Amino acid sequence: MKLVEIEGDEIVEINRLGPSVCCRAAEFHRPRRMSPSKVPPAVALYGLMLLMGACAQQDGADPRAQDDTAEPGIVEPVMPMGNLLIEEVYYSGAIPTAGAERYYSDQFIEVMNVADAPVMVGGLILGDAPGIAGGINRGTTPGGPYVNDPDYVYLSSAWRIPGEPQDVLLQPGETLVIAQDAATHHPYSPVNLLDADYETFVSEYGEDFDDAVVPNLESLWYGAGYDWLVTVFGPTIVVLSMDAADLEEAGGPYPPVRAPVSAVVDTMEALMDAGSGAYKRLHSTVDSGFIHVSGTYTGESVRRKRDGTGALIDTDDSGADFEVSSMPDPDFDSQR
Ligand SMILES: [Ca+2]
Ligand SMILES: [Ca+2]
Ligand SMILES: [Ca+2]
Ligand SMILES: [Ca+2]
Numbered sequence: 001m002k003l004v005e006i007e008g009d010e011i012v013e014i015n016r017l018g019p020s021v022c023c024r025a026a027e028f029h030r031p032r033r034m035s036p037s038k039v040p041p042a043v044a045l046y047g048l049m050l051l052m053g054a055c056a057q058q059d060g061a062d063p064r065a066q067d068d069t070a071e072p073g074i075v076e077p078v079m080p081m082g083n084l085l086i087e088e089v090y091y092s093g094a095i096p097t098a099g100a101e102r103y104y105s106d107q108f109i110e111v112m113n114v115a116d117a118p119v120m121v122g123g124l125i126l127g128d129a130p131g132i133a134g135g136i137n138r139g140t141t142p143g144g145p146y147v148n149d150p151d152y153v154y155l156s157s158a159w160r161i162p163g164e165p166q167d168v169l170l171q172p173g174e175t176l177v178i179a180q181d182a183a184t185h186h187p188y189s190p191v192n193l194l195d196a197d198y199e200t201f202v203s204e205y206g207e208d209f210d211d212a213v214v215p216n217l218e219s220l221w222y223g224a225g226y227d228w229l230v231t232v233f234g235p236t237i238v239v240l241s242m243d244a245a246d247l248e249e250a251g252g253p254y255p256p257v258r259a260p261v262s263a264v265v266d267t268m269e270a271l272m273d274a275g276s277g278a279y280k281r282l283h284s285t286v287d288s289g290f291i292h293v294s295g296t297y298t299g300e301s302v303r304r305k306r307d308g309t310g311a312l313i314d315t316d317d318s319g320a321d322f323e324v325s326s327m328p329d330p331d332f333d334s335q336r
Contacts, residue, residue, distance in 0.1 A: 075117040077169055080124055080241040083115035085312050086268045087175055090301035090328040092293045093232045094189035102297060104232055105209075106189040107180040108196065108330050111239060111266070113170040114312055121170045122163035124265075125220065125240040125247075126178065127155030130256045131281040133233035134272025142278035146250060150283045152258040153238050153267075157224045159200055159217035160244050177330045180227055182214035189299070195332040200228035220244050221257045232296045234270035236281045241265050261286050269318040270302060289319025301328040 086109065093104035109126060113119045131147045132140055146154040159178075161168055170176055179196035186192070193199075194211075201216040202208045205226040210216065222228075230237070242263035250258045267287040271279055280290055293300040302322040305313045313321050 077118040077120045077166060078115055079165065080119055080121060080239070080265045082265075083113060083117075083119045084111055084121070084124075084170070084239065084265050085114050085304060085314055086110070086237060086239060086266050087112040087312065087331075088301050088303045088325070088329065089235070089237050089268050089270070090191065090330075091230050091232060091235050091270065092295070092300050093297040094185070094191070095299040096297060097189075098187040100188045102232075103185075103188040104229055104297075105181045105183070105227070106185040106191040106193060107230060108191070108193055108328070109178045109237055110175050110330055111178075112175040112312065113172050116172050118169040118171050120165035120168070121161055121176060122165045122168035123241075123244070124161045125158055125242065125244060125259075126217070127158040127221070127238050127240070127257075128228075128230045129236035129238060129269075129281040130154055130156045131236070132279060133231055133235070133270070134276030134279050136233055136272060145252065146256055146258075147281045148283050149258075150285055151261060152250075153240075153261060153264055153282065153286060154250055154256040154258045155221060155238060155247075156256050157222050157228055158220040158244075158247060158257055159228065160220050161198065162215065162218050175331050177332060178217065179214070179330075180229060181209045182211040183209060191328050191330065193330060196330065197332075202227050218244075220247060223254060223256070233272045234276070234290075234292055236267065236269040236287075238267050238282075239265040266314070267316070267318065268302065268322060287316055287318050289317040291318045291322040291324070293324050299326065299328070301325045303329070
């Protein structure tokens, strides 16, 4: 169990941005394409199926029609765009207990399939946007080079779900839980992430915890210290559907990577408090508002609102789409 003690709230934000703590550029993981040797057997099988389909087509048959005959009721999987939403982000840190004043290894992100078909989530990219969450430290001002861009979203860290799209299917109504650490977090937090679907693991500093059962996300780009801790003051989480190799280095001494807004599947923008709107990181065309919890180390998460039918609401305005929950609720698949 990793127990985190940070001397002051201010340090958290400084750590995430300052050159003294941030990794040197050479230590960053560079965006990379999966090599053919990493292609899992399932992909090879899929390729064989495509080949068989192609052969059938040459014989004058429609491969999809043939598939439907072979497996009636099978619904074709769909890509994430428009079919996947952030359901919950828990970032604020646990209410101090058991001698831990500032514990946030229990952070998690949960995304949900809102389509009526399986969503292909292999290769899905998740990250957090650079930029501070409000006037946390004296002298900080809103703005900066990587915020409020109508054409690009920027990521301080970027992670990828391993596999090709069709290798990882999320069924309708089900969610994926991505933990900072897949652990019980007992006794420091009531948020049990032992059954998370993925976790983020950072080997470079020797301080992260790697659960042997829960798979790790692939690190594409990294600038967050000993683990992917998103700011407890209010992070901006971005979900992208694109080839990881197309992430671009944004330039500067400690650069984030950037992606075109056309690759954005969904976002959740949180800031420090109601008066921190000037610090918004995302352009209004991507996410026109923001949400905030009541404070750091409150044990609060932000959850997407639902309409009268129980469907998740998405207007691309985090202020309208999310609400604060005092009970973080990572929803694990029933079979596990
Ligand atoms: Ca971790
Ligand atoms: Ca692991
Ligand atoms: Ca959205
Ligand atoms: Ca949830």
